[in-house]
């Protein structure tokens with residue numbers, strides 16, 4: 446069984462576990478079969494059977510050097526946050542409570558509350574599936590941008606990520622949802638500590654997103670679409686749209702879904718989270734096909750009604 450936070454039943458033909466760098470020799474036996482590199486499975490929608498080889502990275506060490514720390518791809522993201530808090534390494538407090546593994550973090554350049562992980566990545570050690578060699582990519586070779594990196598090309602297995610964190614604490618509190626929360630709760634920002642900030646982020650996230658361990662989900666199911674402002678009435682989706690530049694606006698997918706929800710046929714195995722329409726929950730026993738059918742239904746209805754094309758956020762892994 447392949448573990449995934451959506452709780453979908455999934456199996457694969459082969460599984461290779463990399464527990465130490467010596468295990469990389471197992472990769473030399475790979476032929477032309479399909480390959481899936483799987484972390485904690487919090488950003489994937491898995492089909493019932495993967496007809497290929499799944500590779501799991503279990504490298505769990507955190508090594509400290511003078512200027513940087515080197516973190517195994519199999520380390521849990523929450524454990525890295527805790528390690529940083531304990532060792533006076535600063536900068537990623539805003540990324541607290543993002544589920545997943547360290548190895549997956551560079552893949553979509555994880556970000557939250559105004560911080561992206563690429564700001565702290567010195568280099569990434571990976572196995573190049575084309576050359577079959579271990580390589581180190583410096584940060585400027587990783588092509589990081591918003592929710593993107595070179596690792597989405599699927600040519601690399603990330604083994605270790607080398608981070609340079611700040612030696613002094615300079616909290617980033619400018620992101621609107623965070624600054625409003627601080628204001629609404631009369632929190633004195635001059636006395637905020639790294640641990641406090643990390644806990645606050647956890648509280649904000651818990652108030653908005655369901656815990657995948659209790660209510661299986663993969664976070665936001667669609668990306669928020671960026672569209673040309675001129676194509677829409679200036680009142681369209683008022684309060685649920687954000688200016689991007691002179692010509693473009695970002696629209697709330699959650700709001701778009703709410704507007705077509707009464708027309709959807711939703712199977713009993715799935716439901717939208719009560720506090721956030723962008724989060725789809727597996728009530729138990731949902732199948733890959735039920736999920737994909739519902740996502741396609743939503744895409745079609747939103748396109749028909751508003752001429753907006755939604756893009757699914759998690760990666761769909763079909764057999």
Ligand SMILES: Cc1cc2nc3c(=O)[nH]c(=O)nc-3n(C[C@H](O)[C@H](O)[C@H](O)COP(=O)(O)OP(=O)(O)OC[C@H]3O[C@@H](n4cnc5c(N)ncnc54)[C@H](O)[C@@H]3O)c2cc1C
Nearest residue numbers: 482484485486487488544545546548549555556603663664
């Ligand atoms: C409740 C919830 C909230 C979330 N909030 C956020 C958020 O705020 N910000 C955000 O950016 N994301 C968010 N996510 C998405 C998810 O947490 C991140 O994308 C996370 O980095 C995925 O980690 P994972 O180990 O589960 O990766 P997986 O889901 O296992 O894999 C994701 C992708 O990375 C690839 N991959 C995994 N490991 C490796 C490796 N070692 N080498 C190469 N490729 C690899 C996989 O092939 C796949 O393409 C959220 C998800 C959930 C469920």
